[in-house]
Amino acid sequence: MEARIAVLEEIARSTKEALVGIRSELAALRGDMGRLEGKIGDLQGSIGELKGTVSQLPTTWVMITGIIGGQLALAGLFLAALRLSGKN
Numbered sequence: 001m002e003a004r005i006a007v008l009e010e011i012a013r014s015t016k017e018a019l020v021g022i023r024s025e026l027a028a029l030r031g032d033m034g035r036l037e038g039k040i041g042d043l044q045g046s047i048g049e050l051k052g053t054v055s056q057l058p059t060t061w062v063m064i065t066g067i068i069g070g071q072l073a074l075a076g077l078f079l080a081a082l083r084l085s086g087k088n
Contacts, residue, residue: 058066
């Protein structure tokens with residue numbers, strides 16, 4: 001009977017040691033979570049800035065319209081210069 005009690009006491013002792021280890025690891029994880037939450041907050045701020053910057057970029061339609069408009073303006077200047085030079 002005493003041998004069984006000794007075995008149970010040893011199991012209880014090792015269980016307590018394991019719980020102490022788990023508690024210390026849990027405390028370390030809580031600290032890591034706090035730092036991670038801070039980094040996530042910084043990341044959210046950076047993403048917000050990036051979204052604001054990207055929203056200010058011109059769309060494809062605006063770019064194409066600007067290029068076509070510039071080409072037409074250059075063609076008009078070229079044709080006007082040809083007419084004024086008298087070589088039509």
